[in-house]
Amino acid sequence: MKCGDKMDKLTREEVEHVAHLARIGLSEDDITRYQVELKKMIDEIDKIKTMSDFDEEFMISPCKNEVPLDNGKVDNIETDNILKNVPKKKGNFVEVPVMVNE
């Protein structure tokens, strides 16, 4: 989906679309506000389209270091510690809302 072509603001559907991609709930006020604010931001990043395209395939890496393929060393963290910040739990399990109807 392309957003906001030749308009002053995004349509309601466009805002709902990007909010859905981002998993962010919206109030009516939010929709009105983001129609204008997100349009401004997308217009700005659209300036990249004025730059000529590159022909060759490109390998993207954030750093030039030779990085190992494994994930390196990770600290062991106790289960109790991990569960410390869980909002809802039962015993050693993380509780989530029901996903399947009875």
Added chain:
Amino acid sequence: MSKYIDKSLNEIHEALVKGEIKPVDLVNECLDRINKNNLNAFITMNDKVIEEAKELEKMEVPKDDLFFGIPIAIKDNIMVNGMLCTCASKILSNFEAIYDAGVIDLVKEHHMLIIGKTNMDEFAMGSTSETSYYGTPINPWNKERVPGGSSGGSAVSVAGRLVPLALGSDTGGSIRQPSSFNGIVGMKPSYGRVSRYGLVAFASSLDQIGPMTRNVLENANLLNVICGKDDRDMTSVETNEDFTRLIGKPLKDFKVAIPNYFLSDFVDSEVRNKVLEIKEMLEKNNVKVDMVDINHIDMAVILYQIIAMGEASSNLARFDGIRYGYSYPDPENLEDLYLKTRQYGFGNEVKRRIMVGSYILSGENAKIYYSKAMQIRDDLQKSFKKIFSEYNLIIGPSAARCAYPLNSGKDDPLHCFMDDILVMHANMGGFPCISIPIGFNSEKLPIGLQILGNNFDEATIYQLASFIEKELNLDLEGGKVSE
């Protein structure tokens, strides 16, 4: 109360070695100032710091460790085991770190004393610290002006002389711009120089932790102890060098470039003139200074927006209300839990960036925006590298203007990006870059100079920074709080 905390690190260290003072005395001096002057620089205080300071009394003060017993402030997006790590967001307002970040391991190894976690823009997204869920820190130079951001609390804590040292993080200017607004020295090291393990990720290919201090020497010394390879951060590299080694050495055959773009019309005339004064001063000292053009230099803001928002949308997908942090209390179903937790947990600036970032990375857009931005970023890095093949360093203003009135950019979603228009290049290329104070404007607000170097060439940056600092010999106590 004595004022040891205002002395140089060397003097404090000597006093500790001689037994004239104890670490707890330094901590008490800091806490006294913090309590008497509410600059809102801290989100969480370390309630064990007195105990930890007293614990150090059992040890002999090591003569070769400058940082033993020295108080330090830590930005609240860096994990300190057992302390809240809120990132100045409601969504992490109850989140307790369960491990130490790589840099905190080193801070503790050197027995520095963590005073507290500093205020910042929510998830480091902003340039004024006004997006903090905990209110804006106060710029000690002028309470009506923004403190800068996102490491606003760290900058304020050093400028107000509440602590001698702080750590910040910099994704697109977040150490250097607040350092400039507060008249302190802030370094964004080369990408990979300092471990990002335990730094809450914003834009992983740009983020870097760095030191914020009162002067250049202390900055170089602090970088000496926080850098190095960490097996838990694949992008960190082993470096074994002394960043102070060129400080005080003559600037022999030194060549410095100033990009014409850095002195464009959008830069405030007082800031521009101050940078030109530095140019003149360097030329008088036989440094060759040339104005240069750099390919793609004006594209940095757009590249930053695309790369930073894209990566942020991916990194912040983890905040779902299930595993940690704020959780919407009464959801209808799982989808509703995600939507409402993020709707009420994140602030407006963060939500906007996540939404645009998700759009940037969705389907074909990933190629149109993100891949293309990464290609131009590569070209931009090469353009800067070409300059570094002819010049030792690049200099320019750290910010286009001095600290401006609070709330001036609140309703403009592009405002904060424009604040960092001159400093994002360092993050794009992974280059080290420092901001140092070079004087004041007519309103007595500090002006900062950025010095940018080739990858892993922090030592040369410190050499020039220290030379300029010595030549100017500024009185930077203007931000110091009252006793």
